[in-house]
Amino acid sequence: MAIFEGAGVAIVTPMKENLEVNYDKLEELLEEQIAGGTDAIVICGTTGESATLTEEEHMRTIKFAIDKVNHRIPVVAGTGSNSTATATQMSKEAAEAGADGILLVTPYYNKATQNGLIKHYTTITDEAKVPAILYNVPSRTGCSLAASTVAYLAKNAEYVTAIKEASGDISHVADIMHACDGAIDLYSGNDDQIVPILSLGGKGVISVLSNVAPKETHDIVALFMEGKVKESCELQLKALPLVHALFSEVNPIPVKAALNLMGKEVGPLRLPLTEMEAAHQAVLAEEMRKFGIKLA
Template identity: 60%
Template sequence: MAVFTGAGVAIVTPFKANGEVNYEKFGELLEFQIKGGTDAIIVCGTTGEASTLTHEEHLEVIKYCVEKVNGRIPVIAGTGSNCTETAIYLSTEAEKHGVDGLLTVTPYYNKATQKGLFAHFKAIADSVKLPIILYNVPSRTGCNILPETIVKLCTEVENIVGVKEASGNISQVVKLMSLAEGKVDLYSGNDDQIFSLLTLGGKGVISVLSNVAPKETHDICEKFFAGDMEGSRDIQLRAIELCDALFCEVNPIPVKKGLNLMNMEAGPLRMPLTEMEEANAVKLEKAMKDFGIL
């Protein structure tokens, strides 16, 4: 059984002006997502600026999220690291806090071999009982999990169940699903490819777009699974301008700006991320207005 089906939000971590985590606003964002029909919360991922959270903050944000959501929808914690021991530590602690699953990114900077990737992910999986979704995003990590390695992990390691595929390489995803034999739960990691990956057997999306448009992102998936292919496709195509604007600078710079434009008070970014360039902010605001969320 999949950890979740449909639209999971890769949720931002809101900060106060002084850089501290703003738990009051985080709670409001969680309620906004649940009200909008989001099917799962993915906390402390790339969009949540996990790389600039201390370990203590990382785990406190996860703990708060689990308590606030209170079982209404699944909570999946990002616990990946380029250090296997660190990933194991974050994963075991997140399990203690009651998350429903883990999202573990490929080790960045180290650029492990496929053999190293298998050993890394197996070591994490062996340390917990939770289901694990791999995260393949070579544009950010410099490391690509090959389809054969993903299938091997999902076949040989009981609690590794799927992958968030953000390579952008549709041919690679097609090959993955041709080898998967139903053993790999596929989630789109690119908001402009949700519909495409659903047609290949995907279970849903782990989405940046959902931060600002939870209902519409959910509806792309819900309509698809209900057999309304045209309705699903139409929302996907209508969202392309907004998807482009949300990634015209490195994530999560644009999506935090978008939330602030919606008066959701996501706050500033942590260095080395900086505020959005004015020309790109204008482009984002226009896309949000055209999509009907401003």
């Protein structure tokens, strides 16, 4: 059974002005997402600024989300690292805290071989013993999962159950699904490719868009799954200008700006990320209005 089906929000980590994690605000965001129809919470992923959280903050934030969601919807914990030992320890802690799944980005900077990736993922999942989602995003990591590697892990690593595909290469996604032959669940890692990935057998999306439009992102998947492909595609296409604005600068710069424009007060970003440029923010605000999102 899939960890979740539908739209999982890659939720931001709100910060206070002094750059401490704002847990009160995080609780508000979690409640709003659940009320908005989001199908799963993905905590401490790229959008959650995991790269600039300390390990202590990282684990506290994961445990906080698990406790506050309290089994209402699945919680997937981002526990990937370019250190296999670090990823293993965080994954074990997340599993012990009650995470429904873990999200494991390919080890960035190291540029592991495919054999190294197999060993990396097998080591983590054998220790953590919780359903794991591989995360392929070569534009950020300098490392890509080959279709044959995904298939090997899906068929031989007991807890590897899914992949978040953010390569942007639909042909590569098709190769993965062919090689896995039904042995893996697929999630889109790109909000502009939800419907194409659903058409290849996807279960849903791990979404940045869901931060500002949870119902609509959920509906894109739900309509497709109900056989209303035309309606799903129409909603996907309607969202494209907003999605483009949300990625006009590196994620999560624009989505945090968008939430602040909505009055959510999610605070600033930690360096080296900086605030969104004024020209880009003006376009973002306009696309949010066009999409029907109320600004503060």
